[in-house]
Amino acid sequence: MEYLLTTNRLTKQYGRHKAVNAVNIHIRQGDIYGLIGRNGAGKTTILKMISGLAAPTEGDFSLFGKTGKEAYEYMSRIGTLIESPGVYPNMSAAENLKLKCLAMGVRKKDTIKELLKTVGLENVGKKKVKNFSLGMKQRLGIALALVADPDLVVLDEPINGLDPQGIAEVRETLQKLNKEKNITFIISSHILEELSKMATNYGIIHDGVLLQEMTREELLAKCSERIELKTDDTRKACTVLEGMGINQYKVVDASTIQIFERLNDGGDITMALAENGVKTMGITVKNEALEDYYLNLTGGAENV
Amino acid sequence: MFNLIKMDTHRLVHSTSTWITLLFTVVLAVFSVVMTNVYIQMAKEDPSSLAVEPTEEIQLGIYVDANPEWVTGNIEIGDIISTEMKSGVLAIIVVVFAAIFSNAEQKNGYIKNIAGQFPRRGNLIISKFAAIAIQIFWMMIVFSLITVITGFALWGSRFYLGSFMPILKFLGTQYLLHLGFAALIMFFSIFTRSTAFSMTAGILICTGFAIPIYSIINKLIADIKPSWDFNVGNYMLDRNITQISLAVTSDIMVRGVVVGIVFSVISVLFAMLIIKKRDIR
CATH class of the missing domain: 3.40.50.300 (P-loop containing nucleotide triphosphate hydrolases)
Structure with a gap:
């Protein structure tokens, strides 16, 4: 069973x-x-x-x-x-x-x-x-x-x-x-x-x-602290990240990558991307609370 | 099933309504006998007050008959118990108790704690019915005992036992009729989830408010089949409670027994069906 x-x-x-x-x-x-x-x-x-x-x-x-x-x-x-x-x-x-x-x-x-x-x-x-x-x-x-x-x-x-x-x-x-x-x-x-x-x-x-x-672990992962990186070329950006030894990342959509490690190295990441000709459109450290996650999933605060 | 009966019996013993209705049974038994005595005293002073014109009209409300022989002669215990019980006062207390007891679980939500854990949910009704049957038994015993004690206090040696078997038969029949009435009220409570509705409906039936409906049914039947001498009231609980006394023939007594049993069984089965099919709120 x-x-x-x-x-x-x-x-x-x-x-x-x-x-x-x-x-x-x-x-x-x-x-x-x-x-x-x-x-x-x-x-x-x-x-x-x-x-x-x-x-x-x-x-x-x-x-x-x-x-x-x-x-x-x-x-x-x-x-x-x-x-x-x-x-x-x-x-x-x-x-x-x-x-x-x-x-x-x-x-x-x-x-x-x-x-x-x-x-x-x-x-x-x-x-x-x-x-x-x-x-x-x-x-x-x-x-x-x-x-x-x-x-x-x-x-x-x-x-x-x-x-x-x-x-x-x-x-x-x-x-x-x-x-x-x-x-x-x-x-x-x-x-x-x-x-x-x-x-x-x-x-x-x-x-x-x-x-x-x-599971609790999955939810924590979804709500955990991360760098949200927006670039014009996610494929190339991924190669650069791996070249830097960053493996805990996730491509969310065509222009967004979530990085779950080395959260304080935003500057180094931007520099490395620039050196490899990848344009950084935006880079922020995000921490989504469970409530925010729930609201995003169910269609926003107007539903609560 | 046996566990549920134990639960409802325990609840019966620990419910305030059980003891309050028993207290009212005592009070009403005393009150009824005292009122009969007042009636006898009035008849002593004015014998014409006991002269009853033969009438086919059926009285509405609670009333007691008095035997003219009681004014000067002896008073048989069975006659007094029968007179007081068929007046319908005990039926009213039974209605009040049945409505409160059978709906309590739904009203306070306790049913949610147990209903899901019993796949045979109909057993919840049988256990409730068993507890109600116990309470009605005690109510009848208390009512009869208090009637006897009050009678002795008022009439002394004029108050005598007579033969015991007819009293037992009468009490047995009335028990089944009152039980049938309680089962009907339990069905009303389960069906409507309302104590107020079932209690009001029961009290109105006790006080004769269903009689006009019976008359309409009788008239309709007479119109359809004039040769058939049918009275629907003969097959109803309230009319049987008020008609059955120590003096009735065994046919009528048997009819009362059958009416009580049939109403009990049908009401319990319908209540079981409802609680099985309906979601618990």
């Missing part, structure tokens, strides 16, 4: 509107998969279909290598937190967890205590959930998703409403669970910088379409 979860042209249509359009996601065991997209991009709908809360209009998904009805037999291995946490407001955190433990057949002693500790709610006692802050409810939602030791946890905007310290704590918790228990996470968020701190893989979704899937 190469992938823990793959979707095959997963589509959800409401009337004439395709909220999710032929999405193919690939998630390996142990990944922290960040699903990036603006509000209304289709993130929640994808997660709902993966979690079994919504039926796809077209397409299907494979879970643990199984598809169709067989895949649905493995749904109990998925923990979910979709949109706002669903909790009984007149019950305590422990009682809410107890209900899910009963439903899932979890009989192990101290499970509830451990889960509350995992999400940092061990000191809430019998306080009713209706008196919780948004962040506390969010943590309880995560704890509910972790009941019965799922292999895959689907978290939709899990850091919404959390303060910076809470965000850091949740991040640490998820990374710890990923590392220690090998739990695979799918996390949707529009807070890109935060997602970039924990995700190992990314899927960028826009208007229901999955634009790109990439």
Whole structure:
């Protein structure tokens, strides 16, 4: 089994509107998969279909290598937190967890205590959930998703409403669970910088379409610092660069080359190009943030 | 499935609505018996107030009958329980509880935590129905016990048990009818996702607001087939709850049992179908 979860042209249509359009996601065991997209991009709908809360209009998904009805037999291995946490407001955190433990057949002693500790709610006692802050409810939602030791946890905007310290704590918790228990996470968020701190893989979704899937390394490479060189002859320029011992470069288009090493040697590069008769139209050091990358990919700031 | 029933039973015990409706069951049982006693006292002072003109009209609202013999003679426990229960007060509390309990999970979103993990999502309905059945059982026990205790407090030795089997048969039939009503309200809640709608609809049915609709249906049927003496009300939960007493024939009692079971099964099946086919919000 190469992938823990793959979707095959997963589509959800409401009337004439395709909220999710032929999405193919690939998630390996142990990944922290960040699903990036603006509000209304289709993130929640994808997660709902993966979690079994919504039926796809077209397409299907494979879970643990199984598809169709067989895949649905493995749904109990998925923990979910979709949109706002669903909790009984007149019950305590422990009682809410107890209900899910009963439903899932979890009989192990101290499970509830451990889960509350995992999400940092061990000191809430019998306080009713209706008196919780948004962040506390969010943590309880995560704890509910972790009941019965799922292999895959689907978290939709899990850091919404959390303060910076809470965000850091949740991040640490998820990374710890990923590392220690090998739990695979799918996390949707529009807070890109935060997602970039924990995700190992990314899927960028826009208007229901999955634009790109990439690993953390690929994304970092795309967003890393580089020299952007514009010349009138890229072929000759490449020969000059290689002559200088520069091998980490990429020809982007007919006039642009991105260079990823010797970022402080802009002057030497220009000189070498000039000596070889290559005209430098422009040379700048660029550092694209994840957000800029996302905006460029999805069509700019007007879409956000 | 068994785990889900355990979950819903646990929720039942830990829900505020469970205890509030049980409290109201106590209050309404006391209130009903006290009102019957007031009625008896009034009849003592003015015997003509118990003289009932035979009428074919069906009363709307909640009301209790009183037996003229109760003014001077003994009062049988079964008669009082039957009178109070068929007035529909207990049915109203059942409606309120069923609407709140069955819709809670959808309303607060807790269903999102569990629905996806159960490929046989229809089981969520069966477990809810099982918990509701337990609560209605206790509501009937509490209502009957409080009625008996209040009756003893008011009438002392005049209040006697009589034969026990007819009471059991009556309670069994009424239990199934109330259960059928709760299942119908659960179906309304699941279908509309609205506690307010299902509760209002249930209370209106309890207070007889469906009777004009039954009359229209009866009239239509009579127009189509004049020879057929058909009354749709005989096959409805609300009319059976108000018609079935200790004194009815076994045919009517059996009809009540069948109506209760049929409404329970159909409502549960439809609710299961909806929760299976519809996306969870």
